[in-house]
Amino acid sequence: MQRRTGRFRGRTDDQGAAITTVDVDRARRETPGCATVTHLNNAGAALPPAVVTETVIAYTQRESLIGGYEAAAEAADEVEGVYRSIGRLIGADPDEIAVVENATRAWDMAFYGFGFQPGDRILTTRAEYASNVIALLQVARRTGAVVELVDDDEYGQIDVADLARRLDDTVKLVALTHVPSSGGLVNPAAEVGKVTRAAGVPFLLDACQSVGQLPIDVAEIGCDLLSATGRKFLRGPRGTGFLYARRDLVQRLEPPLLDLHAASWPAPDRYEIRPDARRFETWETNYATKLGLGAAADYALTWNFPAITNRIATLAAALRDRLRELPGVAVHDRGDRLSGIVTFTVDGVDAAEVKRVLGGAGINTSTSSADYAQWHLKGRGLPDVVRASTHYYNTEAELDLLCRQLPRSR
The missing domain is CATH 3.40.640.10 (Type I PLP-dependent aspartate aminotransferase-like (Major domain))
Known part of the structure; x- marks a missing residue:
């Protein structure tokens, strides 16, 4: 039987292929949850499209x-x-x-x-x-x-x-x-x-x-x-x-x-x-x-996947840049290539408390427990971390909102 190839195949922009932009308005219009919450917990469970x-x-x-x-x-x-x-x-x-x-x-x-x-x-x-x-x-x-x-x-x-x-x-x-x-x-x-x-x-x-x-x-x-x-x-x-x-x-x-x-x-x-x-x-x-x-x-499969990949990574990189500019905030992601998952800590504030404060402002994030990453986070001497994860329907304004609502370091 001849093997099918997925339509998600394709190179991202850092590999030299042309990348089209994502129609963010379409994505948000077809995602009812975008009207009710700032959802940056896509690594936990993303907002489903209406279909x-x-x-x-x-x-x-x-x-x-x-x-x-x-x-x-x-x-x-x-x-x-x-x-x-x-x-x-x-x-x-x-x-x-x-x-x-x-x-x-x-x-x-x-x-x-x-x-x-x-x-x-x-x-x-x-x-x-x-x-x-x-x-x-x-x-x-x-x-x-x-x-x-x-x-x-x-x-x-x-x-x-x-x-x-x-x-x-x-x-x-x-x-x-x-x-x-x-x-x-x-x-x-x-x-x-x-x-x-x-x-x-x-x-x-x-x-x-x-x-x-x-x-x-x-x-x-x-x-x-x-x-x-x-x-x-x-x-x-x-x-x-x-x-x-x-x-x-x-x-x-x-x-x-x-x-x-x-x-x-x-x-x-x-x-x-x-x-x-x-x-x-x-x-x-x-x-x-x-x-x-x-x-x-x-x-x-209805979306241009290289564009999706690029947008997720671009939003995550923008969030990391914003977080690094804030006093007392440390970003902990490593890798030659980075995904849409952004992990960080705020000095003097537990990860669970950061998540609670953001949730009170209508911003969904998550935490990654060091106990669930004994070889990874504990191996690096890290505590629990806050996890924000972007998707192609997120916006730069939502990143700004998260940074404004973060509790300050103590």
Whole structure:
């Protein structure tokens, strides 16, 4: 089967291609929440476009009128379309996509399917997401596999040269978070893909914060598995996620949980796991939010993605510049390339208090807990940090408002 390439492919302006501007008025007009709140918590959950909310509501109403099973049967073609839309988004084929309830479940279903043995080595980074780390440590305790941290380079991102030196036939998996949630860096996923592919080592990419923000093409990145959420930069409903699993790897992984959707029962003493990525799903699902996820992917595909990427990064850079000009405010993002996530602290003011004060002024932000980033924030001696994250519908005026409403250092 010929591989499709996602419409999100393309170079950003620092790579020499022309960038068109984002129609911010359109984006805000199609996002009802922009009229009610200054939303700079897109790394937590972005504001959905109206079409996503309308899709979820319309299906839920249909269920209430004709019944759940009947509504699902009626919408079968639209449900199948969700897999095609996600495939277009990331350059994959529909049979390589599983739609699940969140990104952690997507990541776990792939990770726990490897069947690690004593002495197997798993390579990861200091900025790995906390839930992923907990799974890594659990598997190490259960199986005797070994978790190793690849060095950071001078920018704080994964040192690809150190990764390459560590790869041998005892390494069973490389797990990387593309854009860590506790800082602004963007890890060089495609460079990692080159060395893992050359070494024949599976590569699992956590793309929670990058799908919808950065151009994602799984063939160009070279990852074998990719997990993502709907609620963040993709602007889909909460409680949605998906897994990409490369076709020739799928049948080597046995999911830790199976049901009558993931497998069949052809004989009294035998089961057979389905051959495609939907082996990582379960039969019961939220059809309303699944269709909402498809609507979010379709909506994203209507935009010029290099322009989106550029605008998000430009707004984040502008916010960092503004924050650095304020007395007592320190910006903590590292990376050769930075994302739309901006982390900072205010001297003498807890991150939770900064978030509370901003929230009182109608400005949504979040905090990143040092306890959830033991190897990353605590490893750098940082406390909890405030996290502001931009999207293409944000404005410079909203950045100015955040800076005006910040509590002053004490």
